[in-house]
Amino acid sequence: MDTKIYLPFDTEKFCKLKVGQKVLINGIIYTARDQAHKRIIDRIKKAGLKGKTKDFFDFRNQVIYYTGATPARPGRIIGSAGPTTSYRMDAFTPLLLKYGLKGMIGKGERSVAVREEIKKHRAIYFIAYGGCGALYSKCIIKKESVAYFDLGCEAIYRLNVENFPVIVGIDTKGNDLYEINRKGK
Amino acid sequence: MRQIDIDAITKIVKNLCIEANYFLSPRVLKLLKNAYKNERENLSKQVLSQIIENCKIASKLKIPLCQDTGMVLVFIEIGAEIKIKYRNNALLNNLEAGIQEGVRRGYKEGYLRKSVVDPLTRENTQDNTPAIIYTRIVPGDKIKITLSIKGFGCENMGKVKMFTPAAGNLEIKKFIVETVKKAGANPCPPIMVGVGIGGTMDKAVLMAKGALVLGTKSLVKNKKITELERECLKEINKLNIGPAGLGGKVTALGVYIKTHPTHIAGLPVAVNISCWANRYREIEI
Numbered sequence: 001m002d003t004k005i006y007l008p009f010d011t012e013k014f015c016k017l018k019v020g021q022k023v024l025i026n027g028i029i030y031t032a033r034d035q036a037h038k039r040i041i042d043r044i045k046k047a048g049l050k051g052k053t054k055d056f057f058d059f060r061n062q063v064i065y066y067t068g069a070t071p072a073r074p075g076r077i078i079g080s081a082g083p084t085t086s087y088r089m090d091a092f093t094p095l096l097l098k099y100g101l102k103g104m105i106g107k108g109e110r111s112v113a114v115r116e117e118i119k120k121h122r123a124i125y126f127i128a129y130g131g132c133g134a135l136y137s138k139c140i141i142k143k144e145s146v147a148y149f150d151l152g153c154e155a156i157y158r159l160n161v162e163n164f165p166v167i168v169g170i171d172t173k174g175n176d177l178y179e180i181n182r183k184g185k
Numbered sequence: 186m187r188q189i190d191i192d193a194i195t196k197i198v199k200n201l202c203i204e205a206n207y208f209l210s211p212r213v214l215k216l217l218k219n220a221y222k223n224e225r226e227n228l229s230k231q232v233l234s235q236i237i238e239n240c241k242i243a244s245k246l247k248i249p250l251c252q253d254t255g256m257v258l259v260f261i262e263i264g265a266e267i268k269i270k271y272r273n274n275a276l277l278n279n280l281e282a283g284i285q286e287g288v289r290r291g292y293k294e295g296y297l298r299k300s301v302v303d304p305l306t307r308e309n310t311q312d313n314t315p316a317i318i319y320t321r322i323v324p325g326d327k328i329k330i331t332l333s334i335k336g337f338g339c340e341n342m343g344k345v346k347m348f349t350p351a352a353g354n355l356e357i358k359k360f361i362v363e364t365v366k367k368a369g370a371n372p373c374p375p376i377m378v379g380v381g382i383g384g385t386m387d388k389a390v391l392m393a394k395g396a397l398v399l400g401t402k403s404l405v406k407n408k409k410i411t412e413l414e415r416e417c418l419k420e421i422n423k424l425n426i427g428p429a430g431l432g433g434k435v436t437a438l439g440v441y442i443k444t445h446p447t448h449i450a451g452l453p454v455a456v457n458i459s460c461w462a463n464r465y466r467e468i469e470i
Binding site: 135 | 228231232235238239240242243246247248249250251252254296297298300307309338341369370371373425427429431460461462
């Protein structure tokens with residue numbers, strides 16, 4: 001049986017999730033990928049987290065989903081919305097974790113630095129099924145724009161998801177599924 | 186002389202963009218179903234079943250298989266004995282413009298993601314053009330259009346190496362397998378591996394890309410190539426990268442090699458990787 005979690009309320013339960021465990025995410029997640037990360041980091045570097053402005057997105061205690069969806073066909077909430085490759089965000093992630101990001105959803109391996117920060121801040125990295133944008137489209141029940149609208153598909157959206165299937169890739173103790181697999185079980 | 190309207194070509198390109206993004210080719214789907222049968226581990230089987238389910242949902246809802254609806258490559262072979270009738274407007278007054286217009290319409294009408302940006306300013310072109318177009322003039326009075334959709338999760342993992350002729354099959358094989366190993370989970374395995382051996386640097390890369398379009402009849406392969414393909418596939422599937430990079434027997438669904446004569450002083454080898462969602466269409470008119 002897959003474990004169900006409800007976000008953002010269940011972030012305290014992250015420490016109970018083990019690497020390799022199948023999880024169904026329910027509730028709120030935020031999309032952000034390359035350009036949005038760049039802007040958030042620029043913002044933090046300039047003003048720190050206190051300088052809150054309208055173009056600032058408060059990611060503290062939230063989970064970010066690395067995706068850039070296709071446009072929605074009329075009558076649909078969102079188009080295809082699968083995960084993008086996570087390593088491109090590795091340069092930005094440690095700082096976000098330091099400032100309170102609780103989790104990430106993407107695909108592929110993370111850097112050692114990211115893994116260490118995940119462990120340090122008891123955060124989590126979920127792996128979504130790569131290329132399965134249609135599958136995930138069905139799990140998204142609401143979509144609202146949050147920030148950086150000019151970025152189009154790379155803007156930040158708040159998604160309400162239902163039974164969104166993922167696997168724990170790096171747990172709060174820093175156990176890494178890809179690494180375990182590489183070293184042989 | 187046979188004559189064809191540019192509008193017909195534009196329409197075909199538009200439709201191929203949409204179809205390729207919504208419906209996985211039956212040949213690739215069959216490879217995925219076989220992979221599902223061959224996998225033993227729980228997690229890798231789970232990944233493959235989700236992928237197969239994803240393909241069903243995409244074609245049922247008519248939405249893209251993957252949100253990365255890629256960059257479009259168009260390989261067009263034009264018979265020397267066919268005349269294309271152009272229109273008197275800038276969008277359709279030459280072949281290249283007509284193809285780009287097809288891509289533009291396909292990405293708009295098919296609700297596909299526009300992922301093409303200026304390389305330096307990163308400014309989006311807003312319509313997924315320009316597509317990369319390769320034109321060849323061939324004998325006859327037909328036009329063959331091959332369209333390939335390339336996402337960049339896998340495109341970023343490709344490599345080219347200029348070997349010296351001292352290198353043999355062993356070195357080539359090592360390079361191919363190493364490239365796949367380094368790519369790991371990033372290109373959405375189970376992958377397909379296109380390889381170009383010989384020619385010039387650019388020719389090798391182009392062959393590697395072309396090799397990923399399965400079903401092209403043009404190339405008769407000799408035994409040596411088929412053997413090298415088989416050996417590479419065997420080595421790759423020993424890497425235990427597996428579906429989604431979570432371990433398993435099926436890291437690659439296939440290795441496809443094309444060769445071309447090269448220079449006495451060189452041996453270019455290129456590897457181009459496709460994710461499991463290898464999206465292409467071919468049509469002859």
